[in-house]
Amino acid sequence: MSSFMVKREENESVQFPVTQIRKDFPILDTEIHGRKLVYLDNAATTQKPVAVLNALAWYYQHDNANVHRGVHTLSEQATRAFEAARETVRHFIGAGHAQEIIFVRSTTEAINLVAQSFARPRLGPGDEILITEMEHHSNIVPWQMIRDQTGATLRVVPINNKGELLMDVFEQMVSSRTRLVAITQVSNALGTLNPLREIIHKAKSHGATVLVDGAQAVAHLPVNVRDLDCDFYAFSGHKLYGPTGIGILYGRADLLESMPPWQGGGDMIRSVTFEHTEYNDIPYKFEAGTPDIAGAIGLAAAIHYLESLNLVQVHAHEQALLSYATEKLSGLPNLRIIGEAPRKSSLISFVVDGIHPHDIGTILDTQGIAIRTGHHCAMPIMNHYGVAATARASFALYNTMEEIDVLESGLLEVMKWFKK
Amino acid sequence: MNELRDLYQEVILDHNHRPRNFRQVAPATHHAKGFNPLCGDQVEIWLNIQDGIIKDIGFTGKGCAISTASASLMTEALRGKSVKEALELFETVRTLATTDIPPMNAAGKLSVLAGVRQFPTRVKCATLPWHTLTAALKEQEKTISTEEE
Numbered sequence: 107m108s109s110f111m112v113k114r115e116e117n118e119s120v121q122f123p124v125t126q127i128r129k130d131f132p133i134l135d136t137e138i139h140g141r142k143l144v145y146l147d148n149a150a151t152t153q154k155p156v157a158v159l160n161a162l163a164w165y166y167q168h169d170n171a172n173v174h175r176g177v178h179t180l181s182e183q184a185t186r187a188f189e190a191a192r193e194t195v196r197h198f199i200g201a202g203h204a205q206e207i208i209f210v211r212s213t214t215e216a217i218n219l220v221a222q223s224f225a226r227p228r229l230g231p232g233d234e235i236l237i238t239e240m241e242h243h244s245n246i247v248p249w250q251m252i253r254d255q256t257g258a259t260l261r262v263v264p265i266n267n268k269g270e271l272l273m274d275v276f277e278q279m280v281s282s283r284t285r286l287v288a289i290t291q292v293s294n295a296l297g298t299l300n301p302l303r304e305i306i307h308k309a310k311s312h313g314a315t316v317l318v319d320g321a322q323a324v325a326h327l328p329v330n331v332r333d334l335d336c337d338f339y340a341f342s343g344h345k346l347y348g349p350t351g352i353g354i355l356y357g358r359a360d361l362l363e364s365m366p367p368w369q370g371g372g373d374m375i376r377s378v379t380f381e382h383t384e385y386n387d388i389p390y391k392f393e394a395g396t397p398d399i400a401g402a403i404g405l406a407a408a409i410h411y412l413e414s415l416n417l418v419q420v421h422a423h424e425q426a427l428l429s430y431a432t433e434k435l436s437g438l439p440n441l442r443i444i445g446e447a448p449r450k451s452s453l454i455s456f457v458v459d460g461i462h463p464h465d466i467g468t469i470l471d472t473q474g475i476a477i478r479t480g481h482h483c484a485m486p487i488m489n490h491y492g493v494a495a496t497a498r499a500s501f502a503l504y505n506t507m508e509e510i511d512v513l514e515s516g517l518l519e520v521m522k523w524f525k526k
Numbered sequence: 527m528n529e530l531r532d533l534y535q536e537v538i539l540d541h542n543h544r545p546r547n548f549r550q551v552a553p554a555t556h557h558a559k560g561f562n563p564l565c566g567d568q569v570e571i572w573l574n575i576q577d578g579i580i581k582d583i584g585f586t587g588k589g590c591a592i593s594t595a596s597a598s599l600m601t602e603a604l605r606g607k608s609v610k611e612a613l614e615l616f617e618t619v620r621t622l623a624t625t626d627i628p629p630m631n632a633a634g635k636l637s638v639l640a641g642v643r644q645f646p647t648r649v650k651c652a653t654l655p656w657h658t659l660t661a662a663l664k665e666q667e668k669t670i671s672t673e674e675e
């Protein structure tokens with residue numbers, strides 16, 4: 107921990123042009139209840155830079171047409187931009203081939219695709235799916251469905267009270283019966299960064315396939331799927347400064363080839379007669395119907411934006427915010443941080459004795475501070491800590507040390523209301 | 527901020543801090559569980575009803591200041607009332623929590639719940655105990671949810 111402790115003064119000498127960056131996000135100028143917006147709900151969704159807003163507007167004003175279907179100029183332009191977006195994503199996560207990048211709606215849809223198209227036809231009684239106690243509901247429920255549909259067993263790797271995976275238990279649980287390990291890279295409720303490399307290596311040594319939920323990771327640290335050696339990687343555009351409605355499933359080409367399509371429709375076919383349909387190649391086999399073309403283009407713009415800032419520096423800035431906020435919040439009376447893993451992404455879940463997270467959220471909102479309160483779609487984690495809900499402040503590249511000071515004084519104000 | 531003062535009135539803070547009738551009722555003739563999936567809050571209402579009169583009422587569970595105070599105030603208001611009066615009082619609370627129309631019947635102490643009107647996201651916190659109450663009165667054993675309105 108202490109090596110991460112950066113005092114505010116020290117950090118301000120670090121050259122991350124946050125003042126400049128904030129100008130790229132018009133919404134940050136908004137006033138809420140007469141106060142300057144302090145947006146600390148980035149794990150739910152991030153704000154969008156002008157570059158993304160412009161890309162969306164440009165597409166609809168200049169290039170809009172359906173993709174892969176027309177010989178006319180606009181259709182060609184739209185198709186080119188859409189496929190260029192795929193290439194941008196490929197490069198961003200270090201995949202080997204653009205055909206391994208499937209455009210979906212969200213992380214949720216990506217995981218469901220793998221569940222229904224990869225796991226369902228392959229698994230049966232005696233097979234095991236391994237998930238962890240810190241998964242988002244979207245990486246729990248699809249596997250419960252597969253369990254019920256196939257008779258496979260769903261097993262859950264537990265965590266300790268700091269919010270770290272119990273690696274020794276994981277090592278005992280993983281075996282030749284393990285067909286699939288589905289695990290989050292970063293916990294949205296705790297911030298924990300999981301030791302993926304080690305987990306994937308272990309899983310693979312038993313022949314298991316590995317899906318990584320990258321929803322909370324891609325915006326905050328450099329990701330390389332080949333380096334990680336995962337088989338599937340899922341994430342959402344909207345947590346990555348991109349639009350809602352677009353997400354990515356990366357899948358290893360040989361696995362994707364071997365999987366049946368998930369949905370049927372246009373674009374995913376090569377030829378159709380009433381007797382027989384020949385499916386298109388990957389990735390199109392998994393992209394039935396008109397895709398979210400603008401969304402894909404907007405996502406590519408978000409990635410270009412993020413790459414222009416350099417993710418290594420973004421990560422350093424956010425880690426400094428995390429250290430400063432951790433120090434500040436730990437100093438507040440009766441406040442308990444939930445999730446104290448040594449390796450964390452830039453978010454803090456917390457509870458305050460005697461004050462419900464909902465009340466914290468409402469009072470902070472009147473001061474313009476947006477945080478998330480609730481169970482964060484991770485009810486098993488809430489059960490682990492014996493709470494119904496937590497408050498969560500999650501930081502992004504445009505957040506500042508001053509905003510953490512505002513959060514601190516906001517929390518002191520909350521405590522004043524509930525002083526006994 | 528004045529809206530906050532309307533929401534967190536002294537009475538609310540007091541009932542949150544020292545909830546009244548925070549206990550199971552034994553024996554209970556009626557019981558229901560309420561759940562707000564948005565925040566994970568849970569409340570259970572326990573009643574002993576004899577000849578259409580609420581002889582005893584209590585609540586248990588975990589909730590925010592608004593839902594805890596609302597449940598506490600509800601149990602205080604309903605003891606000794608008839609089931610019919612209880613349902614009327616629910617209508618009164620619903621009206622004052624969600625509209626600017628003055629309720630038909632006097633709300634008494636419950637009028638402090640009107641503060642949620644200015645906080646649309648918090649209306650369900652105030653009404654959850656009451657929805658749970660009606661479920662208990664109708665003897666619905668299934669957990670009721672704020673998302674089924």
Ligand SMILES: Cc1ncc(COP(=O)(O)O)c(C=O)c1O
Nearest residue numbers: 212213214242244294321322342
């Ligand atoms: C870790 C994690 N996985 C999955 C999801 C689901 O993302 P989406 O709702 O965009 O499908 C989220 C978002 O809340 C998340 O934080």
